[in-house]
Amino acid sequence: MKIIIIGLGLIGGSIAKTLSNSEDFEILAFDSDQSSIKNALDKKSIQGSLHSLDDLVNPEYENSLVIITTPPSATNRILRSLEFLFNSSITITDTTSTKSFLKKTLQEFSFPKNFIFSHPVAGSHLSGEKNSVADLFNGKSTILSYHDLVESKHVDRVTNLWNILGSKITVLDADLHDQIFAYSSHLPHVAAYALLNTLKGLEQDDLSDFSGGGLGEFLRLASSSPEMWADIFSMNETNISIAIDDLIKSLEILKDKIGKDPNSLKTFLVELKNFKESNF
Amino acid sequence: MKIIIIGLGLIGGSIAKTLSNSEDFEILAFDSDQSSIKNALDKKSIQGSLHSLDDLVNPEYENSLVIITTPPSATNRILRSLEFLFNSSITITDTTSTKSFLKKTLQEFSFPKNFIFSHPVAGSHLSGEKNSVADLFNGKSTILSYHDLVESKHVDRVTNLWNILGSKITVLDADLHDQIFAYSSHLPHVAAYALLNTLKGLEQDDLSDFSGGGLGEFLRLASSSPEMWADIFSMNETNISIAIDDLIKSLEILKDKIGKDPNSLKTFLVELKNFKESNF
Incomplete structure (x- = not known):
């Protein structure tokens, strides 16, 4: 063939x-x-x-x-x-x-x-x-x-x-595909770019001296082709916008919990770690 | 000695x-x-x-x-x-x-x-x-x-x-240390936990089939000890809160750019990739 x-x-x-x-x-x-x-x-x-x-x-x-x-x-x-x-x-x-x-x-x-x-x-x-x-x-x-x-x-x-x-x-289903991948694949890339934009705004020299190996792994998501990702983001805009809003809500939840009881924060992080280990 | x-x-x-x-x-x-x-x-x-x-x-x-x-x-x-x-x-x-x-x-x-x-x-x-x-x-x-x-x-x-x-x-300086690490180390961990919380909210089975290797690397930040990270987050609460707000601003900027001209989005992603490659 x-x-x-x-x-x-x-x-x-x-x-x-x-x-x-x-x-x-x-x-x-x-x-x-x-x-x-x-x-x-x-x-x-x-x-x-x-x-x-x-x-x-x-x-x-x-x-x-x-x-x-x-x-x-x-x-x-x-x-x-x-x-x-x-x-x-x-x-x-x-x-x-x-x-x-x-x-x-x-x-x-x-x-x-x-x-x-x-x-x-x-x-x-x-x-x-x-x-x-x-x-x-x-x-x-x-x-x-x-x-x-x-x-x-x-x-x-x-x-x-x-x-x-x-x-x-x-x-x-093609539409369900785009909804799921907005979260499971596109959102992590958005998060990596957003983190880079935040770090760029610091204007701090020698940033790599102040970060462990984990940050490099995280940011590697932003090493892919910008052309391709600009294209993917634009083509799945509606779903990604919803996913970004959800991530912002989760960040607000974490910010709130960090300001309160360390024990309930720990319980929350344990739940998230368990979810990660069951699913990834 | x-x-x-x-x-x-x-x-x-x-x-x-x-x-x-x-x-x-x-x-x-x-x-x-x-x-x-x-x-x-x-x-x-x-x-x-x-x-x-x-x-x-x-x-x-x-x-x-x-x-x-x-x-x-x-x-x-x-x-x-x-x-x-x-x-x-x-x-x-x-x-x-x-x-x-x-x-x-x-x-x-x-x-x-x-x-x-x-x-x-x-x-x-x-x-x-x-x-x-x-x-x-x-x-x-x-x-x-x-x-x-x-x-x-x-x-x-x-x-x-x-x-x-x-x-x-x-x-x-000890205070400057805490300000910088809030961004360079603590914030990426917050982002990984927030992403996990967002994915958890989906209640979607088989999520790992819908994500590339990059997500696993990203989420590995959330594999560290929850006890230790609850402690670190609580101890550096003020700086981390500011850093979370900055990350949310960056997410809003990306969301806005994704909804507009794909070419300017691409230019923005190229700048972030270049920043990454110069610094990490």
């Missing part, structure tokens, strides 16, 4: 590297950055590249799998440009961490029967094809979402892909 | 383990938990123990170094109980991460000439003597604070201790 990866960055490059060990797939890529393509060809993680997405109309691509692995807003543009593939034998999936805005686009096209949302919950604070690794998805969670109209052969193809990549698959 | 460690936990145990390789020191410990004492004696990280702190009045302890390595409020109680050593030949230091409340106690005693604040910026989310390690302080920062009245021989003794332990020493 042909697999066409659109956008050969960390995610696309890692999919290519993992699948390149299998003889079941012919892996082709499309990326405006020719150095990523050349790099992947040199390392034999892809077997060829497309000069134009219009080539996908060619019969040789029938029953292939197209994976769009670009950031959210580019994914939206590319999805629109692939209108000529909607309801064809080709399966299309994405890998972004926000879904509702793409769902609106799909709705305009009456929900193509061959599009499935994928969100591999895997990544790195490093980005780009050069940082891609085989096994990035092994043992990690991948969330799939799809409309009732989607044909089962397309669902099977995407499910099979993530199974081969070693992911643990969960199926979730 | 005799070194007496009061409170044989992670910090005290690690000091003992590092110094036990040197023949220059006789390391003794005091702890109500006899299993920690026994463990350290078995491993030869200490050479003996004290049955009572009152023994320190004995002439054999002249010119020794007493290190209180208990959490903040216990340190305050112990410091008061050591009044009989104030302005003696014995040097006394602590290892807590909040100083202002201890400074108030010292003020009651007109600032003893033999007390120096130490804050080794090193630790672990694990606690207790059983988790102590040699070299915990090697390459890490240690902050010293002392009153103008303190005699230089005591400063030299404490400086020498942290030099031998491999720390990079910074001298800082």
Whole structure:
């Protein structure tokens, strides 16, 4: 089966590297950055590249799998440009961490029967094809979402892909996906950026001398690509705003408890630690 | 020289383990938990123990170094109980991460000439003597604070201790110490607990499937001892309250920017990432 990866960055490059060990797939890529393509060809993680997405109309691509692995807003543009593939034998999936805005686009096209949302919950604070690794998805969670109209052969193809990549698959409604990830993934990144903004405001030299290793781990969330995160935040704005308000409420609760009885504060922190240890 | 460690936990145990390789020191410990004492004696990280702190009045302890390595409020109680050593030949230091409340106690005693604040910026989310390690302080920062009245021989003794332990020493005013650490160390812990409280409120199963590795690193800050952190938060309440208010302001700024132009949001995130990379 042909697999066409659109956008050969960390995610696309890692999919290519993992699948390149299998003889079941012919892996082709499309990326405006020719150095990523050349790099992947040199390392034999892809077997060829497309000069134009219009080539996908060619019969040789029938029953292939197209994976769009670009950031959210580019994914939206590319999805629109692939209108000529909607309801064809080709399966299309994405890998972004926000879904509702793409769902609106799909709705305009009456929900193509061959599009499935994928969100591999895997990544790195490093980005780009050069940082891609085989096994990035092994043992990690991948969330799939799809409309009732989607044909089962397309669902099977995407499910099979993530199974081969070693992911643990969960199926979730696209809107619920965005609500949950606003809290579980986007909010921690917002918190890391907010903390950096607070520390920046101090104008204090040698801050790293005054912080333990834990702060560095925390702030590493803000080392990811700002382009990607600006895009994710904007695309999931409504849910993230609600999540930020909830975090502010929790900070107010903590501030209140810190000003009161140390014993009840301790009990509160113990409960939170227990919650962490049961869930993460 | 005799070194007496009061409170044989992670910090005290690690000091003992590092110094036990040197023949220059006789390391003794005091702890109500006899299993920690026994463990350290078995491993030869200490050479003996004290049955009572009152023994320190004995002439054999002249010119020794007493290190209180208990959490903040216990340190305050112990410091008061050591009044009989104030302005003696014995040097006394602590290892807590909040100083202002201890400074108030010292003020009651007109600032003893033999007390120096130490804050080794090193630790672990694990606690207790059983988790102590040699070299915990090697390459890490240690902050010293002392009153103008303190005699230089005591400063030299404490400086020498942290030099031998491999720390990079910074001298800082005790109140400024507490203001800076409210932001650089205490606030990230508050943020991790607040995020946990927000996630707990979701009542969503399988949350770990919906979060990347970054969240786990972030939340690891909340794995430390709740007893210790309830104590630290309470002891540095005023500064932490101000820091929480500043973090809430930063969250509001981010929320506002997320709702506006994605390009200016991206520029803002790039600035924060650059600040992180220059400082941490």
